[in-house]
Amino acid sequence: MRGRVVSSRTGQGISTANIVILRQGRVESIQSNADGDFEYEPPMPGDYVIAGASHPDFQPFAPTHGNNGINLRFEHGSTFSNITLVLTPLFFCEGIVTDEQKHPVPRAKVHFLSTGRWDPVSAPPQRTFETDDMGHFRIPLIPDALIQAEAGDAHSQVECLCIITECPLQLTLDAQAPAANLPYIEGAVFDTHGDPVPDIRVSATSATIRRAREDDQAPINDGGLDEEFLAMVMNIGTHDEAITAEDGHFAIGPLSYETYDVFISTAPETAVTVMAGTRELRLTLTTTGQVRGHVFAADDDSPINRFSLVLDKYRSNGELAGGRLGDSFHQNTLVHDASGVFELRKMVPGKYRVQVAALGFSSATQTLTIGSGETTQFALPLMRASPVRGVVSDARTGQPLNGAVVMPWKTPLAGDWSDAVTLGAVSTYPLMTRTTADGFFELAAGDEPLWINHEGYNPWVLRERPPTGHVLKVLLSPLENGQAPVEEYGGVGLAYEEAPARDDIWQVERVFEGSPAERSGIKAGDKLLAIDDGTAIGIELMQVLHRVRGEPGTQVRLRFLSGGTGREYEVVLTRVRLPER
Structure with a gap:
């Protein structure tokens, strides 16, 4: 087994990171070298788990009930390479x-x-x-x-x-101020037979702000939530969680002196409203089920031995819970198995959405129902994705950049506090590569936008997909005078929204100041009709972005219907380097 521990911010290796490996009840520890690389040779076949990775300057990769770690099943002759553990720098x-x-x-x-x-x-x-x-x-x-x-x-x-x-x-400091003596909520989780259940996540949310305050509704009834208010308080409200021990016991806190809804995280209907400081709280978990799945290539049925797996639970009203109760309904893991098989145990019965992604394949989604006391079997074929190839260079010198990281991109939050909130779900990335000494990369990652970065440079966001065989030229601009990195892309400076009463047409929501679009006279409210030689009517927004964006210096032809005069007009714009907004 070979891999690397890297920084999510720079993509560079993290030296002296400690990696914890579990095998058949035993714990072993290894350390990354100066380049962040690590290697481990299993003493015997069997199931192994990378159960943690840590460094003082980074949030540790520490799998829990919601993040099951990296599972590897070794057989004679098995080799797993390019395992990447991504640690997020602490704020x-x-x-x-x-x-x-x-x-x-x-x-x-x-x-x-x-x-x-x-x-x-x-x-x-x-x-x-x-x-x-x-x-x-x-x-x-x-x-x-x-x-x-x-x-x-x-x-x-x-x-x-x-x-x-x-x-x-x-x-x-105040000589009269006492040491903190904040309350906890303690209790245990039992199954329907009265036996304690370990490794179950229990959540406590403030009852005063999290639940709908209707007299005829339960504290949390999986449908009686004030959604608008909930969406707001998820950004500012507190929530606390704990994992049950071997004897089923949990202790949540310290907490403020107020009322809380305490519930098994994946089963909000178990909620009990109690005061902070309550002890001997008893929660009952319904009979769980398990999932056994098989992931393979659709074209030749060959097993895919490395993939990421994300499960989201549906609420009883048919909507995805989306982790809105403390990420209660969100579970992810990274699987390494030569036969492409995975198992998930202790799953609360219900309907789930399963998303699978693997390097070299387009991601796929499937819905399944887990029954009480049952094992749900399912197979998920993945379509091979066309690779994106490119060369990453320094925008100032033209020199190729070795070791730049290329990975799927997600919109960042703004500000240290908001960014720190996102660190709660530590990630591993199966869809990740690094440039070679000549700056070259190749990554088949489906339709996801790509994020390209190197330490000391502004990152590049790549939404467009080049023609087959085309090698992209990505130029990263170096940081100057300690400036903070700004994500950049090649485009013309337009933001879009659905046209009123026309869900098949995109109109200009905003024209960015100083952009090619502003200089050409495009106005907010103008409707996009065509991009180059293809129609823009009836296509998804992502397709619009794919076709309008491109390498700086290249051109794109756009046809609009003016929102002011009602006349059609056409412009040819040259793409430039712009900040991602």
Whole structure:
């Protein structure tokens, strides 16, 4: 088994990362080398799991109930290579601890009392930090975590690293302030026979803001949620979770002194409303089921031995839950199996959406129903994808860039706090490659936009797909004077929206200032009729972006219906380098 630990921000290898491997109840640990590479030779055939990867400057890869790790089934002669573990760099918040006279306090302790939005298993292992000789400290920015400073018998007030927190922090010690004594909710999960159930995720959400307040509705009834309000509070409200131990026991907290809805994460109908501090809470899990699947190539039935798997549970009203209750309905894993087979156990009965992606294939989705006490079997063929080929170079010097990372792109959130929220779901990427010494890459990743990046450069977002056989030229612009990276693309400077009363036509929502589109006179409200020699009517937005975007310096011909005059007109625009908005 060979692989590499890399940074999600730069794609570069992470040296001295610690990788944990489980085999038949035993734990082994290996370390990445200076380039981030690691190698492991299993002593015998069998099932192995990469159960963790960590480094002090990154959020650890620590699989839990919602992220099952990397599963590998070794047989005689099996070899797994190019395993990539992607760790996300931590955001940090600096601050100072002072006494009541505002003097800095050296060697004071700053304690994390909770891990906020992050699962305790996935949060950084260090929970206590010490100030330097000037009273300064630097701690990971963990959204909604609670912290408190301490020096001798003096303590600060408990602070929350929430969305309104401004860094640097100032924690003031008070000799009269007590040490934090925040409440927990404790209990256990049992099956229908009364036996404890381990490895079950339990969630607690604030009852005052998370549930619909109708007298005739249960606290959470899988359909009585105020969706508009819920969508808002998911960005600012707290939620806490725990995983049951071998004896089924869980402890959630520390919490604020208020009322909470506590429920088995994948079964919101189990919700019980209790006060923080409640002990001996009992939750009952219905009889679970399991899934056994087979992933293979559609053209020749050959097994696909490396793929990512994402499950999302449907709510009883037919809508995808989408993880809106603390990522309760979202489970992902990365499978390595020579026969392309996977198994998922302890699944709550219900309807699920399964998404599978593999390097060299288009992703596929299937819906399945898991029955109580049953094993659901299904097969998922994947279509081979046409590879995207390109050469990545320095935009200033033209020199090829070795080791640039190419991977599927997702829209980032803005700001350290929002970005830190997304770290709660640590990822591994089967769809990832790096450029060779001559800057060349090849990646067959279906229809997903691609993200191309190298340390010290602005990333490039590639939505378009070149003609078969065409080799893209991607030029990354170097960062200057410590500037923050800005994602760029080749385009003309237009944003689109559906035309009123016409869901088959896209019209211009916005024209970006200083862009080729603005210089050509295109206006908001103009309707897009054609792109080059093909119609733009009745096609998906992604197809519009694929065809309008392209390499800077190339041209695209667009035909519009003016929203002002009602006349058709045509423009030929030269694509330029633009910031992704």
